[in-house]
Each structure stands twice: as C-alpha cells, then as structure tokens.
Amino acid sequence: MAPRAATLLEMSDSVAGYTTYIDLIHDAIGDKKIISTGMMKEVDRVEMAIAEALKGTTCSLVSGGDSGIYAMAGLVFEMCEKKGLTLVRHGEACPENSDGTCLEIEVVPGIPALAAGASLVGAPLTHDFAVISLSDLLTPWEKIEKRISAAASADFVIAIYNPKSKKRDWQLARARDLIMEHRKGDTPVGVVTSAMREQQKISVTTLEKMDESHVDMQTILLVGNEASVPYLDFMYTPRGYSKKYEI
Amino acid sequence: MAPRAATLLEMSDSVAGYTTYIDLIHDAIGDKKIISTGMMKEVDRVEMAIAEALKGTTCSLVSGGDSGIYAMAGLVFEMCEKKGLTLVRHGEACPENSDGTCLEIEVVPGIPALAAGASLVGAPLTHDFAVISLSDLLTPWEKIEKRISAAASADFVIAIYNPKSKKRDWQLARARDLIMEHRKGDTPVGVVTSAMREQQKISVTTLEKMDESHVDMQTILLVGNEASVPYLDFMYTPRGYSKKYEI
Numbered sequence: 001m002a003p004r005a006a007t008l009l010e011m012s013d014s015v016a017g018y019t020t021y022i023d024l025i026h027d028a029i030g031d032k033k034i035i036s037t038g039m040m041k042e043v044d045r046v047e048m049a050i051a052e053a054l055k056g057t058t059c060s061l062v063s064g065g066d067s068g069i070y071a072m073a074g075l076v077f078e079m080c081e082k083k084g085l086t087l088v089r090h091g092e093a094c095p096e097n098s099d100g101t102c103l104e105i106e107v108v109p110g111i112p113a114l115a116a117g118a119s120l121v122g123a124p125l126t127h128d129f130a131v132i133s134l135s136d137l138l139t140p141w142e143k144i145e146k147r148i149s150a151a152a153s154a155d156f157v158i159a160i161y162n163p164k165s166k167k168r169d170w171q172l173a174r175a176r177d178l179i180m181e182h183r184k185g186d187t188p189v190g191v192v193t194s195a196m197r198e199q200q201k202i203s204v205t206t207l208e209k210m211d212e213s214h215v216d217m218q219t220i221l222l223v224g225n226e227a228s229v230p231y232l233d234f235m236y237t238p239r240g241y242s243k244k245y246e247i
Numbered sequence: 248m249a250p251r252a253a254t255l256l257e258m259s260d261s262v263a264g265y266t267t268y269i270d271l272i273h274d275a276i277g278d279k280k281i282i283s284t285g286m287m288k289e290v291d292r293v294e295m296a297i298a299e300a301l302k303g304t305t306c307s308l309v310s311g312g313d314s315g316i317y318a319m320a321g322l323v324f325e326m327c328e329k330k331g332l333t334l335v336r337h338g339e340a341c342p343e344n345s346d347g348t349c350l351e352i353e354v355v356p357g358i359p360a361l362a363a364g365a366s367l368v369g370a371p372l373t374h375d376f377a378v379i380s381l382s383d384l385l386t387p388w389e390k391i392e393k394r395i396s397a398a399a400s401a402d403f404v405i406a407i408y409n410p411k412s413k414k415r416d417w418q419l420a421r422a423r424d425l426i427m428e429h430r431k432g433d434t435p436v437g438v439v440t441s442a443m444r445e446q447q448k449i450s451v452t453t454l455e456k457m458d459e460s461h462v463d464m465q466t467i468l469l470v471g472n473e474a475s476v477p478y479l480d481f482m483y484t485p486r487g488y489s490k491k492y493e494i
Binding site: 002068070071074075077079080081086089110111112115118124126132137143149153155156236237238239240241244247 | 248249250289290313314315316317318320321322323324325326327328329333334335336354355356357358359362363365366367369370371372373374375376377378379380384385386390391393394396397398400401402403476478479480481483484485486487488489490491492493494
C-alpha cells in the first residue's frame, strides 16, 4: 500500500470495500466503521460510501491494485454525476451554499496488478502495451474480440485481466487463438496468480504451451510482443537499445 | 514510493539512476554510493549497476514511476543475458560454482505515471486501455502510427507517454489526427504534467481543443474511449454498470 493511501485511510471515519480487500487491510482499519459488501455488489457499496460522505464524514472506498484500473473510482464519479453532486478535489473549497450536494474527492493511485504481475515475471511491459479484461459481464464479447485482434495485429504486449471465472471458462482459449493469428506460438507469456499475496504463483510459458490450469480470476497474463524473449525463469521486452547502442 | 522500494533501498550498498530521480530520493539514499548518469545514458548506467552487483554488493537501480513500464528493468535483463549471466529471484540460491556469473534480482513495482496521471483527472482507465509512447528514438514511427490507429479503431482508452520533447514537436498533433479518424472531437482528454511533483499541472480538455502548450516530456495524456465523459473538472470512463443495474 502506497504511503498516501495509508495516510488517507488513517484520516477516514469509515472504510468501504469488498470483503476480501477489507480483510487484507484489517490492521490498518482498526476500529473504524466498516462498510463491507460481497462481490458483484459494487453499486450498493458505492451508494453507501457516498451516503457516508454526505453525512460530512470521511469515507475511504478501497480496491485491490489501483483504484482507477478496472476498479471502483469510475463508478464513484458516475454515481455522483447521476445524483447531481458537485465534486471538488480534496483540499479545494466547495461552492457556497452547496451543503449536502458537494463532496471533496481524492483518487489515490496504487500499484496496479499489471505492474505487480509484470515485475514478478521480469520486464514484459517496457514497450507499448494494451490492457484487456476478458470479462463479458459488462462488455459485449464482440467488442473484447475486436480489441484482442487490434492489439495483437499492432504488436502490443497484452496484459489480460479477468481471464477466467467459474462461469466463464472458454474466453481465454478463444483470446489465445485470436492472438496467434498475428503472433508465433513460442511468444513468451507470463502467468501470475495472486500477485504479492500468500497464494502467489508465477510461471513463464508460451502461447502454444499456455496451461490454463493455474488461471483464475486472480490471474493476470502478460503476452509478449514480437520482440519479447524468455530468459531463464523470466521474460522481457527489449526497448530497442540494442539497435542503437552497443550493449 | 512503495514501502517495498524503501526497504530495498535501505538494504542497498549503492544506488544507480538518472540524476533527476537520484535528486528526488536524496534523503532516502543518505551516504550510500551514488552511480548517477544523465539522460540518454541508460546503457552506461545499467553497465555500472551490474558491475557493482557482480562485486557482491547490493545495487538499486531506480526509475521514475514503475521500473518495468518504459523504464530500466527491461534493459537490465537484456544486458545480463548478453553477458551470459544467470539471474535468480531475490532470496533464491544461485547454482553452485556460479560465483561471478550469477546475480539475485528483484524488480520492485511502483505506481506508474499512467495510474498517477489517471487519478488526478478522475477515472479514465476503468475500462480496457492501450499505452503508447510517441518517442521514435528507439521505435520506427510507422510502428507507432500503426499502434495509435489500432488502439483508436478498437475503442481503447489511450494513455500517451513521451508526447513531445525539444526535438520531437509534431508527433502529438499527428497522433491526434489519427485518433480523430475513429473518435469524435469532443472526446475528453486528460493532460497531466509532472504528476505528484511540485510543478504538477492538470487539465481536462477534448481532442479538438487539446492545447499543446502545456505538453512536454513530463506529460502524460489520457484520451477517453467512445463512452468516456467529462464531469466538472474531471473525466471518467463508465465500466458499464448502468447498462446492467439501476445506479
């Protein structure tokens, strides 16, 4: 957790979040009020967090990784807009006579799963990359396919979020097939599950050998571009220095 | 700086980095040996850091943002491979009789500029996104154009790194033109310069009104997708909850 997140958590009166994340930061929460809801209850959670803040108290809404990457920050802005609230940056003054309709907000950046995962398999993201979630719960699958093909054809390194869940079991194999229309079977793929947590698993494989058995909702995959190489237990993507300099 | 980075810095005998970053963490370095080189001297810097580590000491090589995103981690792996060195993860044992040819490495993830920049303009990255550097020093411009067009056509939010430098002044306007072949002129664009530093500047504009005057090498741009919206002084990208739930 970045120091700024710890500082704001300390300043908060209440903490809202998915139960798993609340448990992970239990020590930092202490005896603050906890607003905890299960998975898929994102709207309820944000609703309750906004209600707490409108009481004039400070509420932290926590996410895993970075709060702005496939996480809750977007929904906070969207719901505040729908409610006709005015948002100002933390530390800025609300307009006069705006009591009850104006909130201060600070989005605290964190270490996203793509950066944590990348660091564990080496350095796959040292060149242009695309980040794609395979969850079609809120996005039409056709749009996801279009993005996979566009990213593969333009030689982006590809970070894949949400590759699989109990109900979604075929999307990753389909994504792999789409990528292999543009990329060789021996392209290195980093597979990281539960990055930086107790159950952490790391492997570097290839597109064609990619074993799905270790893949779940906590997994992030890092598919190399045409230049990415495997190296011992790692993979990396050259930035291009060797074309320009003696290295 | 994430706690893990601070811990490893503390454990290090020497610290290598671009002078600007070395200055930013001067207090954390204390009286450790400093290996500092100017911009464009990346190869020299990594060469010296590897030499320090091969002496049996611990050397930290520091980057701004995340060390694996357009930063030095990739070059470390590449140069170690060229030198025929064996790398093992920090804490793992080197093979027997590998003295002088084996190093322990840990890549420490950080808060990338894209996450810091995004947090300052709201929540632009809550859906699939592509990350593209406009620097053509090490990458052919044609490849960069291909990536911009692919990302724009597949409706990725686009994070743009290295939009402009003293010698590169036309690439951003060209990138904007390419994106506008697929996206409306009123698409919101977040512009953040020197995120989280003293000279920080934040604005939310649109593709057609995008003013380049505040853009330099310290700027990151966040170009919305078709669904992204401006909201007061912010912008955000809906994840899609409103299509599925009452919000």
